[in-house]
Amino acid sequence: MLEFFNNLRIRYSEFMVGRYGMDKLNWAILVAAIVVHIIYRILGFFFIRVISWILIILLIVRFISRDHGSRTKENIWWEGKSKEITAAIASADRSWRDRKTTLYFNCEGCKTKLSVPRGKGKVRIVCPNCGQEMFKNT
Ligand SMILES: [Zn+2]
Structure with missing residues (x-):
């Protein structure tokens, strides 16, 4: 065997x-x-x-x-x-x-995933990748 x-x-x-x-x-x-x-x-x-x-x-x-x-x-x-x-x-x-503390979204210019802290009111965001300027309510 x-x-x-x-x-x-x-x-x-x-x-x-x-x-x-x-x-x-x-x-x-x-x-x-x-x-x-x-x-x-x-x-x-x-x-x-x-x-x-x-x-x-x-x-x-x-x-x-x-x-x-x-x-x-x-x-x-x-x-x-x-x-x-x-x-x-x-x-x-x-x-x-982190959904309660951080707002995640995609850049309107290059679709890079970005994040900002929540509870800061309306903020101006400049994409570090392409320079696109956006406004978000946090
Ligand atoms: Zn971008």
Whole structure:
């Protein structure tokens, strides 16, 4: 039995030579596939199951791929996107937590997120990014 598992391990190692394996994007696809499958188990819609299978197939194709350049580019794209998503969640969390003491809004010129303390009446604000002047009731 031990020999069987040792042979399996050796065969797996031989199979994986030159193949891409796991990266952050593959882990994200795996988690997404599991979440989508749980949603399918709850709701029972067939198309949700199809989505989970597409994610699993995508995961396997990326895992056994020998095209390291393309997979690395995809992973770099994903790492950028996941940082944007994490920053957006942190920003939304901060805005919600400080909503009673701080007024958050986007610049009318460049859409940069700005903040001013509440309870100061009508204030003049100059965007530090683009210089746009705005007036806000705090
Ligand atoms: Zn601006």
